[in-house]
Amino acid sequence: MNTKAEQAKGMGPADIGKLALASIVLIAGIVGFYYFSDNPNVPSFARVVGVIVAVAAALAIGAFTVPGRKLRGFIAESQFELRKVVWPSRDETLKTTGIIIVVVIILSLLMGLIDWLLKTVVLDWLLKLGH
Structure with a gap:
């Protein structure tokens, strides 16, 4: 500073x-x-x-x-x-990018599963209870 x-x-x-x-x-x-x-x-x-x-x-x-x-x-x-910044090496960059891609895929699947479960509960169970 x-x-x-x-x-x-x-x-x-x-x-x-x-x-x-x-x-x-x-x-x-x-x-x-x-x-x-x-x-x-x-x-x-x-x-x-x-x-x-x-x-x-x-x-x-x-x-x-x-x-x-x-x-x-x-x-x-x-x-x-x-000039003080320490830039990551190519290997570190590739590993970090791979980890981020895997985490995004896992979270996307998890969010899709939660969405499917909520849809099933609301549309199939709760709305059919009224009929």
């Missing part, structure tokens, strides 16, 4: 401006993609590349804001924690 003390900072006007600019760039890329869809001189590949460039530019602009820095820190800490 990370015990760094962080100062709570709000977004300033510069951050709001950067996020607005990132939104404008992203919207411009999407609008450009659809605007040039009817133009036969612009290939589909160029339109897709334009959207990808717009998304990359918007992410780059947004990365230098307070929320962007927090997100980058979160991703870096997540990657650090992910």
